[in-house]
Amino acid sequence: MSLTAQAAEAAAQACTPVHLGDWRNLLAVIWDFLSLSLFSLGGGNTLLSEYHHLAVDQYCWLSSRQFADIYAIAEAAPGPSSMIVGLLGMGAAVREGPLWGVLSGVAAEAAILLPSTLVMVAASLGWSRLRDSPWRVAFERGMGPITLGILFAVGLKILRISDHDTPAYAVSALVCVLMLRTRLSPLWFMAVAGLLGGLGLVNR
């Protein structure tokens, strides 16, 4: 992508990044992550659309293409891919310098993990009482289908922001099928696709 195209994208974005130095902005951001924490059904991937909404549409920390990049980095990196929140936090403050980027990343990750961790501690300690409760049964069976629908919506969203032409869609479709039909590590798919990108066979 040329510099003019990047400038065009920056212009199309047409919103200024929210500055975290203002403590009211900072509190609003922390509140957003704290409240999303308890809605991370099905392992946290259900939150990806919300992360995109916050980071790209609402606060303008990242462009859509940067979000797609960050998602890929979080998937490729070792450890739980839900740590993507740390990279969103970093994107919010890295303009002010790398130290602020790291601090902001740690703060965002702490905010997204704190409420769900507290609930999980209570659930672990009280599981013997919860296990046979009708609330547990209804929650487990009721939330499953909703999670399913949301995961399809999230997958489609990531696909839309990542792929823009036929070769890109073809690679994504192939990877999707291979994910379902084989037990190969996804790292292989990313490595091969990265090679295709490097050779100029797949573009944005």
Added chain:
Amino acid sequence: MGLDPAAAGSDAAPGLASPRRPSHRELFMGMQQVALSSFGGGLSAWSQRIVVEERQWLDNEAFITGLTVARLFPGPNQINMAVYIGSRFHGLSGALVALAGMLLLPFSVLLLLGLAYFELHMVMAVDRVLAGVITASAGMALSMGFKLVGGYNRDPVAMLLAAASFLAMSVFHVRLIPLVLVTGPLAMAWYWPRQR
């Protein structure tokens, strides 16, 4: 990547293991070992191998219960599992220590990758490679729903709920929190266990 911890064999005799009670320090180190071993994938299998077979903190049944609880409650599954293990032995402080042990190294690596990305993503070669990588990660994201759909496709109400949630989010751009607050109670009412 190629390693399958379950097939790697173990000297520990299953069923004979008596659970041991780890200290905070041992919790931290154990979770760090899980995180390190699973660089490249298979975190849940490594966690079982280290926590159940090697260190014998939990028996297999308690471990599987932990997986169930971790999947049921909000939060990333693997992180919830660390919280489950830690809180079993030392409550909240144990949970936080286990969490720190699990996240410290991978999160540091991720932040370094992030810094590298924000410094370098304007470099043409990096951008071109990433342009390829994101097509693969998009395919991975797309597979998440398909992976789960087999569990629900014989239940028309479940499929209706899934379709409604999908349409609300993708077509009508309803945000997650209001969506779950409306559909969640309806679904729970429908699936409330009935007396027979």
